[in-house]
Amino acid sequence: MKKRLSLLSLLLINIGVFAQNPAPASPQSKPIALVGGTIHVGNGKIITNGTVVFDKGIITAIGDANTNFDKNSTEVINVSGKSVYPGIIAPAALVGLVEIGSVRSTFDQAETGQFNPNIRSLIAHNTDSEIIPTVRGNGVLIGQTTPEGGVISGTSSIMEYDGWNWEDAALKKDDGVWLNYPTLIARQFSPEEAKFVVKKNDKYIEQKNELQVFFADALAYSEISNPNPKNAKLEAMKGLFDGSKKLFIRTNYGKEIIEACQMAQKYKVKSIVVVGGEEAELAIDFLKANNIPVIVSPTHRLPNTTDEGVWNPYKLPAKLANAGILTGLFYTEEFYKTRNLPFVAGTAAAFGLDKEEALKLITLNNAQILGIDKQVGSLEVGKLATIAVSEGDILDMRTNKVSHAFIRGKKIDLDDKQKRLYRKFADKFGISEK
Known part of the structure; x- marks a missing residue:
């Protein structure tokens, strides 16, 4: 033996x-x-x-x-x-959190439970990941290590893609809390019909009310000067009310974008960022009036509905940027595809943006949205x-x-x-x- x-x-x-x-x-x-x-x-x-x-x-x-x-x-x-x-700066990235898509034990991007603002993604960031060198090879040198799952996924941090450990790699720790806002409708793939179908979310009101109760508790807790005992989940929310953290809201549909932002404003969240925003053009006036930036879903995707123009995903970054909204880009889907972030910006350049303006979507604009523009x-x-x-x-x-x-x-x-x-x-x- x-x-x-x-x-x-x-x-x-x-x-x-x-x-x-x-x-x-x-x-x-x-x-x-x-x-x-x-x-x-x-x-x-x-x-x-x-x-x-x-x-x-x-x-x-x-x-x-x-x-x-x-x-x-x-x-x-x-x-x-x-x-x-x-x-290049990659927001909402899973690089360093997931290593092999087919091996569950290499997934470290989500925690059990629905409300986990106290979960810090940076301590799970694996600087030895084989994925990191592959994204650097396309010029992606900084990423926002971001949690997924649940209603409030946790807290992200911004990492440089070089270092012996997460302490070395951290550029900005605990920059924001991530919220998956409930959807009114959901697109789900139906194996029986062999296509995506749209279904109403019957629990939308219940989920929305539960979320508002949590934010009300967090706001009340933040106003206590020296809470005893301390609540780890509510402590992690404090930065949203004093401006030291941003609230990143994952939401796509026009009505939900407005409702989600209004809810955050109701509970005195200082800094809001919409992530995804596939129908953000329907909320352009609201976003501009409230100075809310959008990190747009990749241009390399299909339209959401049959009556949406086939080129609409390619044109969306230009529509938002030309309307005066601070606009960035991220790459969702598989973690390793983050290396393709430069190319979704290239597509935006082919559909309404000057090349240097398209470059800003993944450099200076992303830096401004993440609050690191004084450094990079x-x-x-x-x-x-x-x-x-x-x-x-x-x-x-x-x-x-x-x-x-x-x-x-x-x-x-x-x-x-x-x-x-x-x-x-x-x-x-x-x-x-x-």
């Missing part, structure tokens, strides 16, 4: 050696300058033949080819012919040097090829499991790597 256990241990060790992710990057040790590339600042501006200089993880200079810096003490990286972008989201002096360099257009799946990535100025190893597998079988079949 001992021999068998020893052999098994050696086998597992060997498997681990071959399957290891790249080690987290070391802190920046000297100034770095990216020169000669086309700089997409992230705020709508473009600098051709530009220069970005950063030191100790902070951008110290940005401008054209005449930008001054100490060339003797700076590592100069020539990125001529390439494009330089702010690191655009390439400006004083912000973190979280940067992606692509050989082509980062929004185009045909030309997006990230050659360099930096998180806080740290050089990120862009190798990943998929690239290792490609090299393995390319060698086997004599395929030259492009």
